[in-house]
Amino acid sequence: MKSQIKTEKIMDLIEKEIKGKNGSRAYFWKTDKVAENWNFYDYKRVVLEPHLVIENSIENSFQELITPEVRSLSFGTNGNIDLKEVFELIPHLEIVYLRCESISNVDFLKKFNKLNTFSLTSYKNQSVNFQLPKQLKVFSCTWRSKFQLTESSDSLEELYLEKARNVDLNSIFKQSFKLVKIVLTDCNLCNSLDEMIGLKYLRYLMLTNCTELGISSHQTTNKSLKYLCFTKVYMESAEWIPDFLEIDILILESCGNIETMALLERMPNIRGLMLSGNTKLINGDLSWLNKLTQLKNLFIRDYPHYNYKSINPWNWRNFDNDNIINPYKYKGNMDNVPQMSVVCK
Numbered sequence: 001m002k003s004q005i006k007t008e009k010i011m012d013l014i015e016k017e018i019k020g021k022n023g024s025r026a027y028f029w030k031t032d033k034v035a036e037n038w039n040f041y042d043y044k045r046v047v048l049e050p051h052l053v054i055e056n057s058i059e060n061s062f063q064e065l066i067t068p069e070v071r072s073l074s075f076g077t078n079g080n081i082d083l084k085e086v087f088e089l090i091p092h093l094e095i096v097y098l099r100c101e102s103i104s105n106v107d108f109l110k111k112f113n114k115l116n117t118f119s120l121t122s123y124k125n126q127s128v129n130f131q132l133p134k135q136l137k138v139f140s141c142t143w144r145s146k147f148q149l150t151e152s153s154d155s156l157e158e159l160y161l162e163k164a165r166n167v168d169l170n171s172i173f174k175q176s177f178k179l180v181k182i183v184l185t186d187c188n189l190c191n192s193l194d195e196m197i198g199l200k201y202l203r204y205l206m207l208t209n210c211t212e213l214g215i216s217s218h219q220t221t222n223k224s225l226k227y228l229c230f231t232k233v234y235m236e237s238a239e240w241i242p243d244f245l246e247i248d249i250l251i252l253e254s255c256g257n258i259e260t261m262a263l264l265e266r267m268p269n270i271r272g273l274m275l276s277g278n279t280k281l282i283n284g285d286l287s288w289l290n291k292l293t294q295l296k297n298l299f300i301r302d303y304p305h306y307n308y309k310s311i312n313p314w315n316w317r318n319f320d321n322d323n324i325i326n327p328y329k330y331k332g333n334m335d336n337v338p339q340m341s342v343v344c345k
Helices: 060-065 083-089 106-111 169-175 193-197 262-266 287-291 316-320
Strands: 014-019 025-029 051-055 072-076 080-082 095-100 102-104 117-122 128-131 138-142 147-151 158-162 181-185 204-208 227-231 249-253 272-276 297-300 308-310 328-330
Touching: 014 060, 025 060, 080 083, 080 095, 083 102, 083 106, 095 102, 102 117, 106 128, 138 147, 169 193, 262 287, 297 308, 297 316
Parallel strands: 051 072, 072 095, 080 102, 095 117, 117 138, 128 147, 138 158, 158 181, 181 204, 204 227, 227 249, 249 272, 272 297
Antiparallel strands: 014 025, 025 051, 308 328
16 A cells, blocks of 8 residues: 655654663554555555554563553564563554564464454464454455464455465355455465455455466356456456456556457446556457446556557546546547547546
């Protein structure tokens, strides 16, 4: 997420700082000063004030900052984080962001009976098995090597996984059927696209550098997904995309050679389309663009064999503009150009 801090200086965002030994410190972070990104389908980060930040290690002197009002924590260290120690320190936490070399006592994760959001970035090559609290709504894990997620939550709404090549995603999707947002990076999909299509609340799907994308049937359609973004997810066919009936924004970046995307003409409500990087349509026919009468944002990397080209840069503000003229043009003889719509509304 491309967040940016407004004009305030970093020090203006810190309150009640306490310094400990060996560079450790704790303070409250004014999270309301952080701006949202432009993608209106992306999540709005839930913030509970006051948000406590601990750096390096937990010190006894930090106790004075820990009150019943503290329900949100960020803890970063180059060493190990003992989840038992965190639980015993602040058992009533609702939001937890952890960054560490390694983590221990992971079974204490289920003991946080008010936990809503849990995010972990870990760098050590260790094997860990996560079992999620039943009330958890957001789970995020970036891992260097092996981890397992054997017990998910049927309350889970947002799932962010990186390097989850040993996780049975099909099982997770069956357990967490209320998922609204899925972001997977460097994961083995194990032909789980069928399961994702079947998630009736799914609104946002982003896959990056994932393998084994496959679909076994076209018996299921999805009416909830609005935003689909694939980066370095190679596929020979895009025939499954219309199974997501209500897509508003479609982004395929560096997805290799695709024979055709003519089936998109069945999706006239698409307002944003991006085909960038090495994504290339083999047959070069983009005449189906004329069917997408609601287009407000379009970026297509041009190739000599294409018969249409995009003419404007991508701009999120375009979605608020009711007077966008077709953002593409015909590359051939204008006497033979198919009939185009005039204004997108």
